[in-house]
Amino acid sequence: MRKVIMGNHALSYGAMLARSQVIAAYPITPQTQVVELLSEMCADGTLDAKFIKVESEHSAMAASLGASLAGARTFTATSAQGLALMHELLHWASGGRLPVVMGDINRAMAPGWSIWTDQNDSLSQRDTGWIQFYCASNQEVVDTVIQAFKVSEQLLIPSMVVLDAFALSHTYEVVEIPDQAKVDAYLPPFRPKYKLTTADPHAFFGLTAPEHYMELRYKLQKDMELVPGLVEETGREFEKAFGRRLGLIDAYRCDDADFLFVTSGTPGYTARVAVDDLRAEGVKAGNLRIILFRPFPFDAVRKALKKARKVAVLDRNLSYGHHGIFYQEVKSALYGHEGMPPVFGFVAGLGGRDITPGDFKEIYRSASATERPAEDIGWIGVKR
Amino acid sequence: MTRKKDVKKIVFASEKEMPVTAMSLGSMLYNRTGAWRNIRPEVDRSKCIQCGICWKFCPDASIDIVDNWPVVDYEYCKGCGICAEECPTKCIVMVEEEK
Numbered sequence: 001m002r003k004v005i006m007g008n009h010a011l012s013y014g015a016m017l018a019r020s021q022v023i024a025a026y027p028i029t030p031q032t033q034v035v036e037l038l039s040e041m042c043a044d045g046t047l048d049a050k051f052i053k054v055e056s057e058h059s060a061m062a063a064s065l066g067a068s069l070a071g072a073r074t075f076t077a078t079s080a081q082g083l084a085l086m087h088e089l090l091h092w093a094s095g096g097r098l099p100v101v102m103g104d105i106n107r108a109m110a111p112g113w114s115i116w117t118d119q120n121d122s123l124s125q126r127d128t129g130w131i132q133f134y135c136a137s138n139q140e141v142v143d144t145v146i147q148a149f150k151v152s153e154q155l156l157i158p159s160m161v162v163l164d165a166f167a168l169s170h171t172y173e174v175v176e177i178p179d180q181a182k183v184d185a186y187l188p189p190f191r192p193k194y195k196l197t198t199a200d201p202h203a204f205f206g207l208t209a210p211e212h213y214m215e216l217r218y219k220l221q222k223d224m225e226l227v228p229g230l231v232e233e234t235g236r237e238f239e240k241a242f243g244r245r246l247g248l249i250d251a252y253r254c255d256d257a258d259f260l261f262v263t264s265g266t267p268g269y270t271a272r273v274a275v276d277d278l279r280a281e282g283v284k285a286g287n288l289r290i291i292l293f294r295p296f297p298f299d300a301v302r303k304a305l306k307k308a309r310k311v312a313v314l315d316r317n318l319s320y321g322h323h324g325i326f327y328q329e330v331k332s333a334l335y336g337h338e339g340m341p342p343v344f345g346f347v348a349g350l351g352g353r354d355i356t357p358g359d360f361k362e363i364y365r366s367a368s369a370t371e372r373p374a375e376d377i378g379w380i381g382v383k384r
Numbered sequence: 385m386t387r388k389k390d391v392k393k394i395v396f397a398s399e400k401e402m403p404v405t406a407m408s409l410g411s412m413l414y415n416r417t418g419a420w421r422n423i424r425p426e427v428d429r430s431k432c433i434q435c436g437i438c439w440k441f442c443p444d445a446s447i448d449i450v451d452n453w454p455v456v457d458y459e460y461c462k463g464c465g466i467c468a469e470e471c472p473t474k475c476i477v478m479v480e481e482e483k
Binding site: 203 | 398399405406407408411415
């Protein structure tokens, strides 16, 4: 069935089709419609789930952890300040190995108050041990939520499905709503080996002395390292069932490209327009959109970038005192590997300022002017 | 109820033997938190109605019910006083610890 839906509702449909059993959420612009629709689905019986109203995002995540520990498939969603308020509990989710799936609508952090998009909210949670997927279309959002549950539940690591505020969250697109029976076949019910139950009592998350803590963290890292392979495997399975491949990266006209943009989220589709324009001018350009950001898909990124002569990373985020975060990550992936191209870093679109095909062409011109980057942050569109 | 205080301390030789998360590691058994206590709960059985509220409220599971009477486990009781606060007949009083 095809429907015209907004990005936020794509998250709701994903959570509904995954047969989420518990949803605990607190509303925040621009995420509100995600849980608004889910609460309606719970109320009218479309979704057989317990909807828990809470008084804050900290409580939303706390309730989600309790539900997940009791063996329920659990979904929540938030944005910006709400995600920041959850921060402590994000560590509990990953350290507790609870496969909660959460939608995060990328919204710029205050102050100044902003409801518009940039990635600093989710990227501030980079090191919390959550899997992070960055989506660029409403179809990808629906599909990724379903896949995220499958990946998370197999490895017991929570997932964040991230989409841009307004550029995707409030943008309507045609979405093929996956067939429920096929989703059920793809995503079997969540059956954790251990859960909070009086039938088999356990003490969870107790004091862990130095003699054991590091081993638990080693196990989390080792399982994180399995995520890229599992995302590819479950992405191929998804393609078999639904005809759409899900993967680590989305390479657009990359095969013969000399000049590669690296993007994430909706600017990844804007870049395609610029790539086509540049190709028409005779420039062999391409765009690598990174979908899985944590764990970082090192091999896939290296393989995609190694044949290019130049790489330009666009960041709609900034690590203050360092550089754009995807730029750091890409450089780190290439460091020490022979024959890798120089990487140029650009920061654009903070606080929801539009990123246009013209911006990508400016990035191309700027990176073409020098053999190696003269500075680590090429500022796009700053009035100075 | 008896506490298994004589069980062997769990020490894993390898991460492979460990659960995926901190689960039933038995670590609190060896964390004798009673040493933290400044005030101790004492139960006056002449006033106790054996309702079990103190047992239910104790955040450290340091009250056992033995022959229907509440018995405080002073090896673990931190002396928080919640049992005394919640006791409906005020049969539990908090008494200053002396050296």
